[in-house]
Amino acid sequence: MSHGFDYDLIIIGAGVGGHGAALHAVSCGLKTAIIEAGDMGGTCVNRGCIPSKALLAASGRVRELRNTHHLKSLGIQIDHVAFDRQAIADHAGNLVSKIQGDLTNSLKRLKVDIIRGWGKIAGSQKVTINSDSGEKTITGKDIILSPGSVPFVPPGIEVDGKTVFTSDQGVKLPSLPEWVAIIGSGYIGLEFSDIYSALGCEITMIEALDQLMPGFDRDIAKLAERVLITPRDIETKVGIYAKRIIPGSPVVIELADFKTKKDIEVMEVDACLVATGRIPATKNLGLETLGVELDRRNYIPVDDRLAVLSAGEVVPHLWAIGDATGKMMLAHAASAQGIVAVENIVGRSRVVDYRSIPAAAFTHPEVSYVGLTEAAAKELAQAEGFTIATSKSYFKGNSKALAENEADGIAKVVYRQDTGEVLGVHIFGMHAADLIHEASAAIAHRHAVQDLAHLVHAHPTLSEVLDEAYKRAVV
Numbered sequence: 001m002s003h004g005f006d007y008d009l010i011i012i013g014a015g016v017g018g019h020g021a022a023l024h025a026v027s028c029g030l031k032t033a034i035i036e037a038g039d040m041g042g043t044c045v046n047r048g049c050i051p052s053k054a055l056l057a058a059s060g061r062v063r064e065l066r067n068t069h070h071l072k073s074l075g076i077q078i079d080h081v082a083f084d085r086q087a088i089a090d091h092a093g094n095l096v097s098k099i100q101g102d103l104t105n106s107l108k109r110l111k112v113d114i115i116r117g118w119g120k121i122a123g124s125q126k127v128t129i130n131s132d133s134g135e136k137t138i139t140g141k142d143i144i145l146s147p148g149s150v151p152f153v154p155p156g157i158e159v160d161g162k163t164v165f166t167s168d169q170g171v172k173l174p175s176l177p178e179w180v181a182i183i184g185s186g187y188i189g190l191e192f193s194d195i196y197s198a199l200g201c202e203i204t205m206i207e208a209l210d211q212l213m214p215g216f217d218r219d220i221a222k223l224a225e226r227v228l229i230t231p232r233d234i235e236t237k238v239g240i241y242a243k244r245i246i247p248g249s250p251v252v253i254e255l256a257d258f259k260t261k262k263d264i265e266v267m268e269v270d271a272c273l274v275a276t277g278r279i280p281a282t283k284n285l286g287l288e289t290l291g292v293e294l295d296r297r298n299y300i301p302v303d304d305r306l307a308v309l310s311a312g313e314v315v316p317h318l319w320a321i322g323d324a325t326g327k328m329m330l331a332h333a334a335s336a337q338g339i340v341a342v343e344n345i346v347g348r349s350r351v352v353d354y355r356s357i358p359a360a361a362f363t364h365p366e367v368s369y370v371g372l373t374e375a376a377a378k379e380l381a382q383a384e385g386f387t388i389a390t391s392k393s394y395f396k397g398n399s400k401a402l403a404e405n406e407a408d409g410i411a412k413v414v415y416r417q418d419t420g421e422v423l424g425v426h427i428f429g430m431h432a433a434d435l436i437h438e439a440s441a442a443i444a445h446r447h448a449v450q451d452l453a454h455l456v457h458a459h460p461t462l463s464e465v466l467d468e469a470y471k472r473a474v475v
């Protein structure tokens with residue numbers, strides 16, 4: 001193809017979004033180049049999903065093997081469980097190298113040109129790349145921006161990368177501080193509290209909003225707090241924010257009331273993980289050359305087809321995907337967007353169905369959801385004039401969970417009362433991250449609880465928790 005351009009498609013950013021787009025582009029016959037200034041694989045592979053899940057796998061095993069009470073209930077006795085912090089860190093580091101290599105090779109195998117350097121739009125269908133070897137310009141019929149995101153560090157917080165750090169450094173597990181403060185109780189705060197508490201650190205979790213895990217469905221967050229926080233060596237401070245953090249030994253943290261802004265106390269801890277969200281990496285992309293303005297939170301404005309917008313109008317041949325679009329900061333959402341953008345590029349109109357994209361926190365046990373929380377569904381119902389209902393089932397009534405003696409857990413289905421359409425499903429309990437996909441498929445097809453209640457699930461499996469929740473919705 002190419003038609004007078006160097007490439008059919010140029011992708012800026014080789015994270016999971018850019019990678020997913022590149023693979024799909026090749027399968028659609030597009031001559032493709034991908035530009036990467038940093039580590040191939042971006043955040044997920046190098047500083048996100050992959051190393052954090054490796055740490056969670058190892059620390060989760062330590063937790064399980066040290067839980068003598070649980071093991072005894074199964075008739076097992078283990079006298080001493082030891083671990084080597086550096087070996088756990090190496091497990092994560094080795095996995096990063098492997099997946100980074102696999103991802104890079106998959107692009108090479110498909111003859112995607114990998115160009116190292118900083119990519120910048122230099123005008124319509126034109127990109128410049130700056131690297132140590134100088135600047136060059138290439139042309140592409142279409143351009144996809146996938147520059148990703150970086151940790152957000154609130155003003156007043158100083159990060160030295162050693163005593164006060166973000167997940168970028170945390171995933172390397174360089175030390176196990178005796179007492180660590182975690183700022184934020186979102187995904188990163190939760191997953192790291194799981195890792196640190198399993199490996200014997202004392203934790204203080206500080207959350208600015210008036211409840212822990214504010215992004216999750218309330219019923220799920222309440223039970224998750226009872227299981228993941230309360231019985232562990234984790235002190236929580238809620239409605240309180242870290243106004244100032246000074247790195248050093250000790251780390252000094254000035255806390256204030258989030259609502260009144262009044263100073264509350266000064267804490268001294270050994271280390272502090274700042275897990276206060278992420279912001280788009282959208283500076284210096286040359287967007288101004290095409291008159292594109294970022295939105296007020298610095299995301300790249302896109303329509304449902306992932307076309308970039310300028311003053312509400314589509315900018316021809318320019319697309320954006322991934323964390324930088326601010327839709328759902330998840331790896332699989334980024335690659336799904338990449339596939340949809342390519343579909344539109346090749347003339348097959350497609351949009352992303354965000355409602356059916358699942359999410360999970362890989363704590364022990366896991367938290368997962370897809371679709372709307374009960375609160376969000378209520379808002380939608382009010383706006384559109386329908387009513388919602390919910391149904392719940394519990395792991396303590398599930399034979400498989402009972403056989404494992406891991407019966408802490410709940411599944412909650414939020415649905416429309418009139419049509420039965422499933423609007424959201426939330427699960428907390430063992431293997432919740434895997435269990436959610438059945439619900440994701442149900443939402444993708446806009447299925448109703450009345451139909452889902454008739455599906456047959458193998459016995460005894462954890463999937464029967466969801467089966468039970470659907471059945472309870474229709475009795």
Ligand SMILES: Cc1cc2nc3c(=O)[nH]c(=O)nc-3n(C[C@H](O)[C@H](O)[C@H](O)COP(=O)(O)OP(=O)(O)OC[C@H]3O[C@@H](n4cnc5c(N)ncnc54)[C@H](O)[C@@H]3O)c2cc1C
Pocket residue numbers: 012013014015016017018035036037038039040041042043044045047048049050052053117118119120146147148149167171188281284285321322323324328329330331332333334362
């Ligand atoms: C600790 C942690 C754990 C996570 N765990 C999960 C998880 O379990 N599951 C999940 O779904 N998500 C997880 N995420 C989120 C996930 O990592 C991101 O949603 C995902 O990486 C976004 O992909 P992306 O392609 O949009 O951007 P990124 O992965 O950030 O990639 C963007 C790439 O673009 C490059 N780049 C930027 N600008 C330019 C430029 N101008 N020129 C050249 N290159 C450029 C960057 O160097 C980077 O490599 C986690 C994130 C963190 C921080």
Ligand SMILES: NC(=O)c1ccc[n+]([C@@H]2O[C@H](COP(=O)([O-])OP(=O)(O)OC[C@H]3O[C@@H](n4cnc5c(N)ncnc54)[C@H](O)[C@@H]3O)[C@@H](O)[C@H]2O)c1
Pocket residue numbers: 154183184185186187188189191206207208209213214215240241242243275276277278328329330359360361362
């Ligand atoms: N398993 C996964 O899929 C996974 C894992 C890790 C990260 N991620 C992605 O990375 C993104 C970033 O994760 P995150 O946990 O940093 O963000 P988050 O948005 O999930 O949570 C940040 C929390 O920090 C709180 N906060 C902000 N400023 C504060 C302050 N000064 N003091 C106290 N609390 C404060 C917020 O109220 C919020 O609850 C997530 O949104 C998610 O999309 C996903």
